[in-house]
Amino acid sequence: MTHEVTEHPLTEQTGPATAGVAGRRRWFSKGIWPSPGWLALIFALAVSVVTLTYYGVTERDLITFSAYSLFCVTLPGTLIWRALQGRAGFLPLDAAFGTTVGFAVELPVYMLARQADQPFAVLAWPIITIVAFIAVPRLRKFWRGNRERMSAGAAWSAALGTSFTLVSTAFSSFRYNSLNEPYQAVMHVDFPFQFALVGEFKHDVPLNTPWVTGVDLVYHWYVYAHGAAASWISGVEPQVLIMRLLPIPMIAAFMLVVIALAHRITGRWWPGNLAIGLMLLAPVTVPWAWTSRPMDSIVFIDNLWVSPTQTFAALFCIVAIYVLCGIFQADEGKQRRRPLPWIVLTLLIGAMAGAKATFVPMLICGLLLALGLRVIRLKLPGPELPALLIAGAWLAFAQLVLYGSGSQGTEVNPLQTVKYSTLGRAVMGTQNAINDWGILWAMSGISLGACLFGWACMAGLLRRGWRTDPIVHVMAGFAISGLGALYILAHPGLSQTYFGRSATPYLGILAALGLAALLPKGKRVPRRFFAVAVLGVAGGVTALQLIRNGVGKQGPISPLASWTVEQATLPYVMLLQAVAVVAVLTAVIGVIVRLRRSHVLAVATLAVSSVAVTSGVLINQGIVDSLFSGQPQRDIVAPGNFFAMPPGAIDAGRWLRDNSRPRDLVATNSHCRAQISPCDSRDFWLAAFSERQVLLEGWSYTEPAFATGTIWDRTLYRSHFWDPALLNRNDEIFVDPTAERVNSFTADHGVRWLVAVGTTQIPDPEAKGEIWASPELAQFATERYKAGDVTVYEVR
Template structure:
């Protein structure tokens, strides 16, 4: 099946054609306004404007520009500049990772900034490559309409500002404050990657990190090239930038699927804020992006970009050398999150099976993708896809994380413990089956928009499209794994989240398939869409208010919860039935064009109902942003008094390869048995390798409140602070290259004899930084 022709604004380049400045200005203006809003949000949360500009220059000149040039040299068919730049940025990330590994192995990481200049120089110096800078005379290219830019730029700005303000509650160094422990753990990995590849566990010197660290490598590379502090990148700049890139990648895939320009903004808004319709009293987590999981945000961008190139190949476009880019993206995805390659391979498998029956031309590109995945998966699973162990097959184990399940069954919280079903419903009694069904309903009603979009498959053109089966395989595999896999930390959720990331492009495509079939003018079609959105919005609001509340004392009543959940569903079904009857009657009397019923249903489910539940909190956040309201104080693990200043001093006054010992292992309070060993302060904010800090997230341990796997090292480490001796210092200097100490009296007593072996260099609050020396008294 050949690729569908582009149906947007097309320009054929000629020697005399010139880009009208006014038209270009109207396309650039919304992006300038979006950039201005993001800069204001950055400044509000403590980011210097110079850091924003430097990081922005890195993204454009250090990733997008060289990546786009390479993309155009390997993939023959161009799309619009924005879409090429979106895919090109992902290509830039692939090349950057290779460059980072090479420079790290050579010990010249700070030369990383040279690679973009080398690529640009090659494309300037080689005559055959210069054509990729501009349109070639006679070449057909796509220029997206102004409304595309005005439609998607606000979504990008809204998401970026939301990301900045969400993470803005965590103050930038060197301020004291509280941090969600994962953030400091991630920051420690970023620092570790700037020192060596493969990286060490930042909290356990000498132990290789068994984790998917490619998103951290991207942050580390950004810091090395732009000279922006790693903490600023991780807590502010990177989440905003890659959230925007995810929206652009979704928009790019949506237009690739549909050939209709307006599906791009629709997909972008679905990713940005619309999400799904939460009309039930039990909230389901089905977000595509997670600001506290950088690997999830990163892999969404990569997976959408990979799918875009794959769709082109499945539809008959010859990728040629472009398959190298697909392979590079899959490698990048495999080290970013272990979910992406399996679901993309599942999509290719679905195409292969259907293609053997329907169209043999689909088989070759599907086999190529399967072959690439078959090579990558076993290698990545051993090197970069590792995480905490404990995954196994078990049906519906996600229910352990649903409060309603525990309220109705009284079962204890025991994730990944049941042999087949969660403990509370394992007996399959009548009540257990009812509870199981009710909980499943609460989790999957929000996904009803996907089911509504399935009506697009009734069109033969869609059923005969390999892209449809490819995406069906991706989404179906993600949902299936979520249902049948269990993990002690709910990691199976990431399969569902990646499937949800494809909802935006798929739903937008379904909406185009429905609306474009209405035999009427564009204005009439726009009115049908607006009517569908209004209908969905009103229906969701009625359903929300119609749901009976569960009275106090009835929290464990199955009957009360059944009424509260089924009433709003009944409202939706009633509106659908009445609307369907009305459409049939009007069609019979010739008062309604054909296909209007479906064209109303799909926008109602895709945009209208989700907007009714998603818009209010987003609008509240934007109002707070416009007013400049102070961000709330959030909980987390507090730094010890003076810790911010002390760790900032450590980061700026010690060598990057310094090795530090600290007596802080517990998240807070004094050192004690079975405390949460989540102290990542020295490795995170201090940016230095530690002999042994918090060990709670190290894979061999498998828990947060367990004894360390390195008891001898722990004893040697803590003896430096409690009972220091020359022999103790000499041992750790020899084994690990110990050079500095960070002593925190709030973690436990610190012997005054420590000054016989180390010199105090900085003190603040309860924290003192010492430099280990080699005075004769130690001999």
């Protein structure tokens, strides 16, 4: 195995272009058409604009957010990245790395500006950066590119991957989470939670949980500080940022860094293209025709909008691994060790630690595996050891400072994940604490097996040279720990699934690297290889289709406990057998036609991987059907959804935001999501739209709430409030107000505003019914605004 050892360990160098590529570039430079790379960018922008506009984003918001992203994040970050590496690289890749640098620099600058109550002061860093790179002669060269263009295929892979992710999210999330009235009130329960956190970071207020003041905010909150800075500078509402705009630059940059990482390791572009395809299409294989995903999968693009913490951290993580790869390559090339890459790595891991709790432990597992294998092989530690110490220090900081040593409801409880899957419910019924270990092991084995078809090409990493590559070890340990945590840990909100989603990109990269190892650079691949590969792929696809239209066609009669284990596992067992036969036959044909051993293994693994890719294409058939159905694809109330905010909630919240001070404290009688009985305490709308601290709204998603029970006690959404005396005093002033009660309560707690909802659920998870806010409250507080069922009072 060979690596491109670079002059600077932060980025790869570029070699001379081939005559054919140079000829095409001259043609494009002389013609009126832009280059293929620019065409890919134009395509991705067009898809984004059309999709976002259809789903309610205004032209003004698109323009201002784009200007903010370009001039306040990407441009200054790109200049800094080029200065760090000492030269310009490929423009799209520099922009992706620069976007990551911009995010990392913006965070501490914005927090300082926020602390000084001057949020617009965050603009100082991009302005100073741009001016410095114009004024300082030694820095001016970083405005110029290197006159090299990355592969057109790589550019189109990134563009198509970003577009696919956006369109897929549009049909799975945007159409059910509207920006338009009255459908805004049906949005996913976590969106108001996200808006409230952005609002918390827009103002110089103590870092408390916005919907229940006095409870420390122990959460991975870095992305919400980014959202707050974006909201101040662009003027876009937090709602629009979280539900539509904020993740898009992160996803585009992530796709480009996937390509850059594969290129740095292999010296070729196509493994990065393949990695993106496997990451998006091959994470789970489904031999069923009756449902899209019968088992909980590790699909990377799930929840990229609902959980922007995942999206933010994923970008920091892959750039950190890219920088770590450069450190390893410099060490292998016996180059002089420089402190700069280590400083960059330290900052990236620090950003990752506060962006999402799942990533640093997984990186530590990867570094431990790499360190252990190096010590076994060479008897000496290498760069893995200092990287491990850095990651360990950041993990300690995050756990002790950011997360307050809490677990947020996560516990070690193996094999619980499958109980929540479609097949798990069909076999085991409603989720409960009873563990039939035989069934759990069988269902977990099927669940894990469904995730492994797409990664068959990783077998190529066993070849000499590749099996000793430390960056391969890091990514393998990272991915293995993610899959392990998926099945070992349990959480009331299935948050353990984020470990699996975090692993998916690296499984795709490793599979692409494995195929690259089987098809070495510089060695000709005979035509008969492609013929045999096509035969293997056709056999795998045929096997999948036959099973989907045979034993996998009919679903369970009832969604709960209507199937045996044998019925649930039969299609997977048959698929495994059929694919094994196809792979063996393909390998035999390869031997007969005298392919090399590496090529024989390549055609066999391609036959297996094609099954997963085909399954991924079929799962997304619904997107195509929806596009050509002629039916509206927005403002839809999904089955089982309801209007979970009271009428007038958004207007009243925003009025309060515009007519109060950031440190004003608000009290309300709204503690439960509307139209849900018994009480669902994931009620965050007032904190979300007022951007104010609420004394006691809902209380879910807090450490004290999780501490009231286990994963089977409905602690995610129906826990009891831990201070019933405060709850009773709070509600008394709305239900049965007197001058003494109102004055005493508001004075004791420093409450300035009262927000009364005409009808609310009784805040007792076991009780049913409604409570009414008394109109007599107007005798003891001044009514300032009314919208729908919501009335805002100012304390006299």
